[in-house]
Amino acid sequence: MSGTYRRLLPYLLVLPGGLWLVVFFLLPAVQLVATSLYDPAGSLADGYAMTWAFGNYPDAIRAYWAHFGRSFGYAGLATALALLLGYPLAYVIALRAGRWQHLLLVCVVAPMFTSFLVRTLAWKAILADTGPVVGLLREVHLLAPDGRLLASPVAVVTSLTYGYLPFMVLPIYASLQRLDRRLLEAARDLNARPAQVFWTVTLPLSRPGVVAGTLLTVIPASGDYISAELLGTPRDYMIGNVIDAAFLVRLDYPQGAALSVLLLLVILVLTIGYLRRGAEEVG
């Protein structure tokens, strides 16, 4: 019957995606939370017992709060840098590039055609002690003769910034691209100097892009572990490295899970807070 079909259609359309979410997101999430509450005395070989060990959480925080702090510090710094680099880039591509627009856009996305791992290894070569960057910085005395970039927070933040820059540029580009140019002309006509046009019209109207770009950068960056692993020392390790080690090296599944859940919660809280503040200022 077409009436029945019509009524069922929305559910049918939602079904594949819904199933996908249940199988690949909801079930693992439940499993993750469950794992975080297993008895930490268990092991992968002997099996874990569910003892509702809420103590795993304070234990994990006590042991790794510094890594959490570093994660969000690095990720926040990288996001700020990506915004400073990405906004002008997106602005030029969207409003000033003319027929070069699409080519430039491809250039922004092109690095993502290779894996993050490979790109990070490339940074290792670029920032190496014998590499050109260090050589130049030593030459101009911005770096001590034995100073290095590799194995430092600078290298990690640089890699994070670089790695997630496209996620910052693309949403900002999209919102600037959609911007009604006639509004910019109206602002110029209404006595706004070029800088005033930017601060009072362009920037506020590209705000959704900035919000999206910031979230898309800060979220994956705070969970990143490749940058610190390849370009930093254990002193620069982020929470991602700790989780990585908990699951794959120390085989401490309950602690790895507890840290993962904590990371998830912190990001969730920050995101909601950020979005609500953004909505207040716009609305």
Place this chain on the structure above:
Amino acid sequence: MESAQPGARLRLIELTKRFGGVTAVDQLDLTVAAGTYFALLGPSGCGKTTTLRMVAGLEEPTRGRILLDEEEITELRPYRRPVNTVFQSYALFPHLDVFENVAFGLRRRGVPDVTEQVRAMLSLVQLDGYDRRRPAQLSGGQQQRVALARALVNRPRVLLLDEPLGALDLTLRRRMQLELKRIQTEVGITFVHVTHDQEEAMTLADTVAVMNNGRIEQLGTPAELYEFPATAFVATFLGRSNLLSGTVVGRDGDDVLVEAYGQRFSVPVIRARRTAGAVLLGIRPEKLRLVGTVDEVPAGHQAVAGIVTDAAYLGTSTQYLIRTGWGGEFSVFVAADGEARPVPVGATVVAHWHPRYAFLLDGGTPGGTPAVPVDPAGAVPANGVGPR
């Protein structure tokens, strides 16, 4: 307002704008008197918007100069020009409420207390109490008023309006026309109003310039333009005209004699733009009278005979289409004054007019083409509607 006169005189001197190969505005010379309501009338694509944008500073002229009173502003950045624009799309800032939209220009200039001025302006455009609305929450007419207030609050010396009523429905458009006129009289600022609607231009403006292909075809009061158009384009764009292509064959005192389609016509020399060679003889449809036979034509009148092919009753008038003996078409508007009896389609009639209502236009060089495509039989189909 520092000066006695809030509005400035606007002068355009040989103003030209080319986009690649397209000449949008072609050596425009124009003076708009201070404090007047000026209309720039022309069909779509004739260069009206480009002209306004050059005055606003949003488009750089290829050549020419722009003067406000004695001051040259050709090279000034837009924010330095005492000129503001009401855009056709309104271009209201969606992220700002009505109050902030109106306050925008004042704030950018660092005016310390804007509240009073903004409130007064909202009151002038009858939007009291709408301060905190967003543009998206307003009707088209209200958005139009905000756009007007937002420009006017800056007290520009010249206000530019680019088809400001184009997006409104007819009733609202008529009402806003009256209001624009009232506001212009009240503030005394020079208004330059661009439109393709001849009725709007004639209703509003003290002076109308008819523009075509990037040039001014004629400039004058609405009555001057209507009564004695300078070109075939003006004659047909502003109201309707019957145009007969003919040749000047001589003079008879103060009259020019014209031969067209084997008939002789005369036009007073003061109503002739050209007194030799190929001409177009024009006569407005409402200046024609219909009678049944040649005998009924009053002495001194000129006449064309034909057959009624169409009659449209419009309440205030009836519009007839007459097919002439040589196959041309004549429009005749007969006012519904209670005396005229209806003429049936198919009837043989004679359309006559007094020569003082006719006008003579340049018909192009002999063998050349006139300014507008003329129906080979003589009458030009008009794009406008005549006054009722």
